[in-house]
Amino acid sequence: MNVLFVTAEADPYAKVGGLADVAGSLPVALRANGVDARVIMPLYAFIDQARWGISYLLSFDVHRRTGTIHVDLYTATHKGVPIYFVRALPYFGQEATVYSNWDYDVPRFMFFCQAALDAAAALRDQQGWFPDIFHVHDWHTGLVPFLLSQKRSEWGWGHVGSMVTIHNMQYQGEHIGGWAWEQGIPGRDHPELQARGLSDNMLAIALAYSDMITSVSPRYAVEIQYPNAGFGLQDLIRNRLTDVRGILNGLDMNQWNPATDPLLESNYSADDFVENRLPNKRQLQAEANLPVDDDIPVIGMVTRLVQQKGLDLALPALRTVLAKHDVQFIGLGSGEPEYNEMFFRLGADFHWKAKCFLGYNATVAQRIYSGCDIFLMPSHFEPCGIGQMIAMRYGALPLVRETGGLADTVMNYDDGEADFGTGFVFNWEEPQAVVGTLDWALWTYRNRKNAWRRMQDRAMRVDFSWDKSAREYSRLYGWIQDRHK
Secondary structure: OOOEEEEOOOOOOEEOOOOHHHHHHHHHHHHOOOOOEEEEEEOOOOHHHHHOOOHHHEEEEEOOOOEEEEEEEEEEEEEEEEEEOOOOOOOEOOOOOOOHHHHHHHHHHHHHHHHHHHHHHHHHHHHHOOEEEEEEEEHHHHHHHHHHHHHOOOOOOOOOOOEEEEEEOOOOOOOOOHHHHHOOOOOOHHHHHHHHHOOOOOHHHHHHHHEEEEEOOOOHHHHOHHHHHHOOOOOHHHHHHHHHEEOOOOOOOOOOOOOOOOOOOOOOOOOOOHOOOOHHHHHHHHHHOOOOOOOOOOOEEEEEEEEOHHHHHHHHHHHHHHOOOOOEEEEEEEOOOHHHHHHHHHHOOOOEEEEEOOOHHHHHHHHHHHHHEEEEEEOOOOOOOHHHHHHOOOOEEEEEEEEEHHHHOEEOOOOOOOOOOOEEEOOOOOHHHHHHHHHHHHHHHHHOOOHHHHHHHHHHHHOOOOOHHHHHHHHHHHHHHHHHO
């Protein structure tokens, strides 16, 4: 079975969020399960072609109502997975970031959808490989299932199916009408779209025309059926429930491994973390210019500074907790200007016990995962989340809100001898809920050392590997194939 992942980002070439982790890791696991999974993505200008061994493969033209765009297709191999890169000026090949503003991103990702199908045809004609399934991700590739439906009457396309995976329902690629006309994209006449005025919404189009809809955690597959997480598309989901599945994202257990991570001061595992994890905490405190003290609990945070991540809950709560407890906070992130300022101000106001790093730095992130005691992730909604899984893998106990993938991956502490639990969970979306849960976690850290270590041990041994998820995706691919035979 041949599967082509169509994605706006993929690790290690271009990464903004969890989508890149999935596109970089899941195809590897699928190939181990007998699926010939490959990836197609844009060749952004900032991608270092020499570093990643990216080379020219072939060329083709995309014909549109307003003209023809020449496309060069490049290729590389990552962990055994063939990766294809689309370079097509002025759409892809001269940008400095993955995403920009709406009126720039929407038309170029619409073009990318067209180019992905033409690239598949070119690969069939010139390389002898053709997908049985187009697996698309989020709104950026949402036109692919529709464009595929228009091609099924053509020779060689009738058996090809599609799947869309929702990584974040909030971002949808709306108002594409004018650009759709310019690019020669036919009208979307699906009755579900027309009835709801969603024919110009790229994510809605994917939900209507794909054979199967998946989300990145079982809990999120339920949440998107309701207005709070459906963002106006919940009725489309509810009308296709027989085709909706929630499959938890995995983690590259070899990449995220404290026993071999070269960025750590001291490597450790679930068997020896009590002694060998401490040097990482000391290094983290020292690099943050905070007092080096094994007994002071460290709260860590690695996040995008956006409303979704619960910064409006976390930052007021942290001020309260820092004021009344002997505790340290070390955070890393960047995002919306309002939260950047609040984040920076927190570090400045509590400079003797808090350090806030603005921006993203992979080394600092690893230092936080391996050195903090509590990993704070109070998201308003979290389709899956990877931070809490990495934190658990590295022996930091997550403190999370009960939502999406956070609810699926973090077991709440039993408030006893830790016969159950891998972290601390709260529900209410208010700063005081974060304060109360942090108070509980800090009391446990100081007064129930054995329970704390039992939870660390349990958290570090959770198997978050992609193997189970890859088997579930493989089964769904087979179902789609059977539908089109």
